[in-house]
Amino acid sequence: MKLRHALLGAAATLAFAPAAMAERGSDGQVNIIYWQAPSTMNPYLSGGTKDLEAASLVLEPLARYDQDGNMVPWLAETIPTVENGGVTEDLTSITWKLKPGLKWADGSPVTSADVKFSWEYCTAEGGGCAQSEKYNDVVDVETPDELTVIVRFGVAKPFPYGPFVGAQAPVIQAAQFAECLGAKAPECTDANFKPQGTGPFTVVDFRPNDVIQLEANPNYRDPEKPAFASVLFKGGGDATAAGRSVLETSEFDYAWNLQLAPDVLANMVSAGNGKIVSGFGTLVERILINMTDPSPELGDRRSTVDTPHPFLTDMAVRQALSMAIDRELLVEIGYGDAGRPTCNVLPAPEIYKSTANDGCLVQDIERAKALLDEAGWVPGPDGVRAKDGVRLSLLYQTSTNAVRQDFQALIKQWWEEIGVETELRNIDASVFFGGDPGSPDTFQKFYADVEMYANNFDGTDPESYMANWLCKEIPSPETQWQGNNINRYCSEAYDALVAEMAVTGALEERAELAKAMNDMLMQEYVILPLVDRGRVSAHSNTLGGVVLNTWDSELWNVADWYRIE
Amino acid sequence: MLTYTIRRLLIAIPTLLFISLIIFLVVTLAPSDPTANLPLSIPSEVRAQIRESLGLNEPLLVRYLLWLRQFFVYEPLHILDQAFGWSLATDDMQRILSWQTRSPVADLIVQRMPQTLWVVGTSYIIGVLIALPIGIVSAYRQYSWFDQVGTFVSMAGFSVPTFFTGVLLIVIFSVQLGWFPSIYDTTHEVTDLASFWVQVKQMIMPVAVLALYNAAQISRFMRASMLDNLNQDYVRTARAKGLSEQVVVLVHVLRNSMIPVVTVIALGVPTVFGGAIITEQVFKVNGIGQLLIIAIQGGDVPTVQTLTFIFAVLIVLFNLVADVLYGLLDPRIRYD
Numbered sequence: 001m002k003l004r005h006a007l008l009g010a011a012a013t014l015a016f017a018p019a020a021m022a023e024r025g026s027d028g029q030v031n032i033i034y035w036q037a038p039s040t041m042n043p044y045l046s047g048g049t050k051d052l053e054a055a056s057l058v059l060e061p062l063a064r065y066d067q068d069g070n071m072v073p074w075l076a077e078t079i080p081t082v083e084n085g086g087v088t089e090d091l092t093s094i095t096w097k098l099k100p101g102l103k104w105a106d107g108s109p110v111t112s113a114d115v116k117f118s119w120e121y122c123t124a125e126g127g128g129c130a131q132s133e134k135y136n137d138v139v140d141v142e143t144p145d146e147l148t149v150i151v152r153f154g155v156a157k158p159f160p161y162g163p164f165v166g167a168q169a170p171v172i173q174a175a176q177f178a179e180c181l182g183a184k185a186p187e188c189t190d191a192n193f194k195p196q197g198t199g200p201f202t203v204v205d206f207r208p209n210d211v212i213q214l215e216a217n218p219n220y221r222d223p224e225k226p227a228f229a230s231v232l233f234k235g236g237g238d239a240t241a242a243g244r245s246v247l248e249t250s251e252f253d254y255a256w257n258l259q260l261a262p263d264v265l266a267n268m269v270s271a272g273n274g275k276i277v278s279g280f281g282t283l284v285e286r287i288l289i290n291m292t293d294p295s296p297e298l299g300d301r302r303s304t305v306d307t308p309h310p311f312l313t314d315m316a317v318r319q320a321l322s323m324a325i326d327r328e329l330l331v332e333i334g335y336g337d338a339g340r341p342t343c344n345v346l347p348a349p350e351i352y353k354s355t356a357n358d359g360c361l362v363q364d365i366e367r368a369k370a371l372l373d374e375a376g377w378v379p380g381p382d383g384v385r386a387k388d389g390v391r392l393s394l395l396y397q398t399s400t401n402a403v404r405q406d407f408q409a410l411i412k413q414w415w416e417e418i419g420v421e422t423e424l425r426n427i428d429a430s431v432f433f434g435g436d437p438g439s440p441d442t443f444q445k446f447y448a449d450v451e452m453y454a455n456n457f458d459g460t461d462p463e464s465y466m467a468n469w470l471c472k473e474i475p476s477p478e479t480q481w482q483g484n485n486i487n488r489y490c491s492e493a494y495d496a497l498v499a500e501m502a503v504t505g506a507l508e509e510r511a512e513l514a515k516a517m518n519d520m521l522m523q524e525y526v527i528l529p530l531v532d533r534g535r536v537s538a539h540s541n542t543l544g545g546v547v548l549n550t551w552d553s554e555l556w557n558v559a560d561w562y563r564i565e
Numbered sequence: 566m567l568t569y570t571i572r573r574l575l576i577a578i579p580t581l582l583f584i585s586l587i588i589f590l591v592v593t594l595a596p597s598d599p600t601a602n603l604p605l606s607i608p609s610e611v612r613a614q615i616r617e618s619l620g621l622n623e624p625l626l627v628r629y630l631l632w633l634r635q636f637f638v639y640e641p642l643h644i645l646d647q648a649f650g651w652s653l654a655t656d657d658m659q660r661i662l663s664w665q666t667r668s669p670v671a672d673l674i675v676q677r678m679p680q681t682l683w684v685v686g687t688s689y690i691i692g693v694l695i696a697l698p699i700g701i702v703s704a705y706r707q708y709s710w711f712d713q714v715g716t717f718v719s720m721a722g723f724s725v726p727t728f729f730t731g732v733l734l735i736v737i738f739s740v741q742l743g744w745f746p747s748i749y750d751t752t753h754e755v756t757d758l759a760s761f762w763v764q765v766k767q768m769i770m771p772v773a774v775l776a777l778y779n780a781a782q783i784s785r786f787m788r789a790s791m792l793d794n795l796n797q798d799y800v801r802t803a804r805a806k807g808l809s810e811q812v813v814v815l816v817h818v819l820r821n822s823m824i825p826v827v828t829v830i831a832l833g834v835p836t837v838f839g840g841a842i843i844t845e846q847v848f849k850v851n852g853i854g855q856l857l858i859i860a861i862q863g864g865d866v867p868t869v870q871t872l873t874f875i876f877a878v879l880i881v882l883f884n885l886v887a888d889v890l891y892g893l894l895d896p897r898i899r900y901d
Contacts, residue, residue, distance in 0.1 A: 033748070037851070037859070039665040046665075047603040047611075128618025130603065132611050183618065186667035187659075193668065207676055208666035209859050210851040211751055234748060236859075237849045241735075245748050248740045252748070271740075430864055433605070434598025435612050441596065444609070455605045465606075482609035 025216045025229035027563035030543065031252040032555070035242040037209040037235020042192040043168060044122050045185060047130035052167045053256070054233060056553035057214055058105075058197035059170035062096050062115070062149075063161065065551035067279065069349040069460040071161065075099060075110065075171060075198060080160075082505065091156040091505055096164065098147040103219040104173050105202040112143035115164060117174035119151075124182035133464075134162045134169040158505040159461040166459050167553035171198070200226040200559035210235060220559070227545075227562040240264065246538045247274045253543040256554060258536045259403075262336025265536070274540040278338055280532055281550030282348050282465075283456040285339075287396075287411075287528040288487040289318055294395070294447045303446050304476050305488055310390050312449060316375035317392065317420075318525035321450075323371070324414040326363035331531050333410070334403040342532035346518040349460050351507070354515040357522040360529075368418045377419070385419035393421040397448040399429040404452060407530070437480045444475045446486060454533055460551055463510070466517045467498050489526045566892060570885065577881050584877045585636075588870055589629050597864035599664045619664050632870065635661045640671055663868045665860065670871045673856060680751050681840045681852030683764075688772040689837050692779025693830060699780070700787020700826075704795060705814055715784065722781030727774050731847035734770045745770050749850045771848040775841055779833070786829050790822040797821075824894045831887040835879035 038054035040046050062076040071079050077097045080086020087094045102110035119141045122129040137157060142150040151163050163169055173196040180188035193206040198221070201214035212233040216226050234252070242255040247268040258265060258276075269276055293307040301307055311317050327341035343360040346352050377385040377392060385392045396412065398404045405426060412422040425448065427441045432453075440447050457465035467473070471492075473485035494517060501513045521527050537554060539546045545561040548554060599619060600612040620628065640661060642654040660669040699719075703712040739747035746767050755761045794800065795818055803813045840854025853872070860868035892898045 039663075039863075040667060042667075045667055047600075047607045047615075049604060126618055128615040130607060130611060130615060132614065133608055186618075186662050189668040189672075205752065207751065207851075208663075208668055208673060209856065210676070213752060232752070234750075234849065236851050236855060237748070237846060241747065241847070241849065244735075244740065249743065249747050251746055430597045430601045430862060432601075434596065434601035434864065435609060435616070436596055436598050439596040453605075458604075458606050480613075482613065484608065 023224055024220070024226060027227040027229070029230045029232060030228045030254070030561060030563075031232045031234070032254045032256070033234045033237075033242045033245055033252040034256045035235070035237050035239050036257075038212065038233070039208050040192050041195050041203060041206060041212070042172075043170060044127075044129045044131055044172070045192060047168075050235065050256075053553045053555050054212060055170070055195070056167045056199070056555050057201045057231065057233070057558055058195055058199045058203060058217075059172060060197065060199050061166055061170045062098075062164040064166055064553075064556060065460060065549065066556075067547050067549045067551070069551045071165070071460075073099075075102060087160055091153075091158055091160065093150055093152045094157075094160040096149040096151070098149070099221070100147060102198055102221060104196045104198060105217045105219055106196055107219055108173075108175065109146075110171070110173075110198055111146045112149045113146075114174045115149045115171050116141040116143050117177065118169070118171050119163060121172060121177055121181060121185075122169070124185075126183040127181065127185045129185075131168045134165075134458075136162065138163055156503060158501075158503065158510065159463055161459070161461070166551075167556070168458055173197075201231050204230075222559065225559040227560075231558075243268050243538055246540055247271055250274070250540055252540070254537065254539045254546065256537050258538055259338070260536075262332075262338075265336070268538075272541075274538050276337070276536060276538050277546060277548040278534045278536045279548040279550040280340070280348060280534040281456060282346070282462075283454050283533040283535075284342060284345055284347055284529050285407075285452065285454040285531040285533055286345060287321075287450050287452045287530060288446070289321070289526050289528065290446050290449050290451070291488040291490075291526065292446075294449060296447075300477055303488070305474055305490065309449070311377075311387075311392055314375060315525060316371050317377065318528075320368040320371045320418055321415060321420065322360055322525050322528045323364045323368035324418045324420075325360075325411060325528065325530065326414065327361060327530055329363075330407055330410065333406055335531055335533060338534045338536040339531040340534070342529045343522060344518050345521055345527050345529050346462055346466065346514060347529075347532045351511040352462055352514045352518070354518050354522070356515075356519050360522075363414070365414070365417055372418060379419045383416075383419055384421045391421065392419060393423070394449040395423050395425060396450050396452070397425040397427060397432075398452040399432040399443075400426045401429065407452065435482070442481065444481045444483065444486060446475075446488075451486075452530075462514045463501055466501070466514055469517075469521060470495055470498055487526050489521070489524075491520070491524075494520055566889065569892075570889060573885050573888070577885070581874075581878060581881060584881075585633065585870075585874050586629065588873050588877070589632065590625075592866050592870050592873070593625065593628070597861075599864040599866070602863055632661065632867070635659065636871065636874070643669070644671060661867050661871055663860070664865045665863045665868070670868050673868065674853065674872070674875070677840075677851070677853045677856050678838075680749070680850050681838070681845070681854065684749075684768055684771050684845075684848075684850050684852065685775060685837045685841050685854075687768065688775035688841075689779055689833065691772060691776040693783055695776065696780040696783035697787055697826075700784040701791055701814070701819065703784070703788045704791030707792065712788075715788075719781035719784050722777040723785075727778060727841070727844045728847055730777065731770070731774045731844055734774060735847070738770060747848070749848050751851055771841075771844050771850055774847075775844055783826070783830065783833075787822070787826050790825050791818060794818045794822045824891065827894060828887040828891050831883055831890055834886075835876060835883050838879055839876050 034050050036050040038051045040051055041055045043052045043055045060074050063071050063079055064074050066072050073079050075098055077099050080094050104110055119135055122132055123135050137153045137155050138151055139154040140152040176191050176196050180191055194203040200217055200220050202217045204215050205213040214231040216229050239258050239260050243258045245252045246255040248271045250273045289312050291309055292303050292305055293309050294303045298307050331339040331341050341361055343357040344354050372385055376387045380386050408424045412424055415422045431439055431441050432443050468484035469489050471490040473483045474488050475481045475483035497513055497517050504510050535550045542564050544564045547557050549556045600615050639658040643660055645651055646654050663670050699715045703715040706712055735747045738744045749767050755764050803817050840852045842854035842858045845852050845854040857872050
């Protein structure tokens with residue numbers, strides 16, 4: 001993201017706003033379907049994507065990301081930067097200016113006190129705020145006047161755009177949530193279901209996990225928008241049914257996140273009622289290699305740093321595993337247009353994308369075999385390679401999901417071709433991704449040799465994402481298996497790069513550092529990236545103004561949507 | 566009969582308490598996590614805070630006793646308050662809150678009940694209305710073509726899963742023909758004839774799917790029960806007395822055959838309140854069944870526990886109703 005061009009970007013967005021201008025509410029109702037039903041309209045109480053996106057119809061942040069990952073001012077007038085004086089030279093405070101004249105849907109003015117309150121709400125003790133990471137290191141929020149908000153950080157923040165930016169950290173009304181701080185947060189059901197907002201719509205009826213009815217916000221800042229008078233936001237069912245309701249039966253105008261087999265989707269589109277929109281963000285399906293030994297004989301020291309892995313610590317083995325995979329084929333089978341092969345764990349935004357590892361795109365079974373031969377792993381009588389009594393035999397686990405099981409089957413075949421025995425296992429997602437320290441099946445415990453899942457990061461700045469692979473992030477029994485360094489990779493050089501990024505402000509230098517970290521992980525083959533997974537949604541031919549955004553809520557520009565006759 | 570009913574109700578109390586404990590243990594000890602569905606970009610420390618705010622760090626016994634108190638004391642008080650505008654419940658009487666929506670589970674159930682009763686209830690009634698005549702005729706004309714067709718249809722209805730018939734109907738009637746909506750609109754209100762017709766249209770497919778399934782089961786019971794009675798001596802006596810076939814079958818045989826069928830129907834009523842998990846998902850009816858399955862998937866312990874316990878109460882109650890009905894219908898049966 002180019003901060004210095006943020007202003008230009010904002011100007012451009014305004015200039016290219018859709019020409020079809022109608023007056024507010026003239027286009028009737030728009031029907032949106034999310035096959036995962038929203039549970040609440042308060043994004044601070046739920047981190048779920050479905051909830052964030054539903055809430056983004058009503059609640060707005062100071063700034064958000066556009067479809068290219070550029071930051072655009074939303075409730076703020078401009079994006080503060082060091083150049084325009086909005087961020088102090090020592091990178092410890094940022095000053096936001098609200099647009100003048102903003103009103104909540106109930107007509108009361110939006111002030112800096114509301115912004116400050118949003119921070120207090122999310123960081124209140126006992127509230128269990130799902131977005132508290134966005135407010136990390138914030139020591140104070142000052143409000144010198146009604147429109148000015150100064151956020152002070154305890155440390156230098158080269159990327160000070162965590163608080164109040166993006167769908168995850170919107171501004172909520174102080175008056176409405178004043179009595180809902182901390183442990184009292186869940187008791188304010190009315191406020192959580194019908195928050196006062198500044199967005200283009202306001203909630204009329206919220207039925208949790210079912211349906212939301214919204215109508216145009218009478219006090220929305222642009223008097224001509226939104227074009228739609230009301231929104232019916234239905235939840236539930238499955239992706240196939242959601243796609244069908246837009247593309248085949250035209251009951252709905254917009255369907256979110258259609259993770260369907262490429263041929264199923266193509267078949268639906270052929271009915272001619274709507275089209276597919278897709279975009280790519282940072283979500284990468286990857287295989288993590290366990291650098292520690294998961295053997296059950298090790299008791300409670302299994303999968304901890306005390307017990308290095310018997311053969312995956314050999315880089316030749318890891319490299320061979322990567323070479324044996326045909327990423328193009330995986331994309332073709334599992335994702336179609338919604339995926340593309342990748343060799344980076346940090347695939348975007350463009351300035352962070354490394355080109356140093358693209359060799360992985362070509363499958364090379366013969367070289368993989370040669371590599372293993374050179375490293376002394378020779379095939380035994382059963383075809384499985386071994387060295388000094390250690391057999392290349394893997395347990396490969398992932399969550400239960402049709403595409404993932406297809407991937408497992410294919411990869412198992414390729415790995416067995418190069419002489420690596422592979423046993424497959426899949427675990428229900430609610431257990432696999434659950435943080436229960438008592439369960440042996442969580443992805444953090446990693447009681448397997450390799451495991452596969454997808455991960456990404458919010459917004460466009462990869463600093464905290466790349467910090468996942470710090471030595472101190474390794475999960476262990478001492479940390480109740482919490483920690484983000486799932487593959488137990490530990491390198492002093494890597495830690496040094498992370499530390500350097502935390503104090504580097506210039507964007508180009510940050511990009512270089514992030515790329516260097518990505519390349520380090522890739523060239524040591526501790527993570528095998530497979531597919532850069534895009535977002536696929538569908539809208540009907542009569543719905544205009546849709547701009548798919550993978551960096552923020554998909555409904556980020558719903559104020560600009562209109563009906564095509 | 567009254568003392569019997571009272572005795573049964575009293576026995577039900579320890580039974581239900583035991584059931585609630587079992588449900589609590591099964592639901593709580595199952596390896597699932599309410600934060601498992603959150604995006605991985607939310608760090609583990611934040612997840613730990615969320616779990617703490619949900620009260621997951623409390624000991625098991627404390628959580629169980631709290632839930633019991635909430636269910637049997639706090640919730641009834643709150644519901645009375647809502648119904649009559651009283652203020653019996655004080656602020657510290659925390660209601661049972663769903664972990665997913667952070668709203669009272671009782672409100673969710675009240676919200677979901679109408680569509681479940683409309684769709685599942687109607688399908689049960691229609692199922693029964695279809696099943697009884699089919700069962701009677703099938704038995705009276707045993708091994709006739711009607712009986713063979715009836716047997717085939719009920720076997721098909723019984724063995725073809727609803728997720729297949731449901732999707733099949735959607736593909737035919739929504740996608741191909743465009744007659745009915747594929748997605749149920751829970752916000753639709755019936756105010757006049759036109760809106761009633763809309764309601765009928767959106768109910769036809771889910772009701773048809775469920776009615777087929779219900780009718781298949783009950784018609785088999787009806788047929789079997791009729792067959793048992795048709796060969797009894799009293800039937801021969803009735804015929805020997807010169808009664809018409811109509812009177813013999815529809816008065817003598819049917820009334821006696823209905824006794825077990827009525828109890829079967831009564832025992833099936835709790836499933837109406839339980840909703841239909843699969844059919845509700847297929848047609849997006851979003852009733853009780855969908856509430857339950859979403860809560861299970863999301864590791865929402867309070868919702869799962871409260872719902873399953875309510876089902877348990879209904880099952881125990883309707884068992885009693887079935888027994889009492891049996892006694893009322895059959896003078897030979899006496900409980901006292």
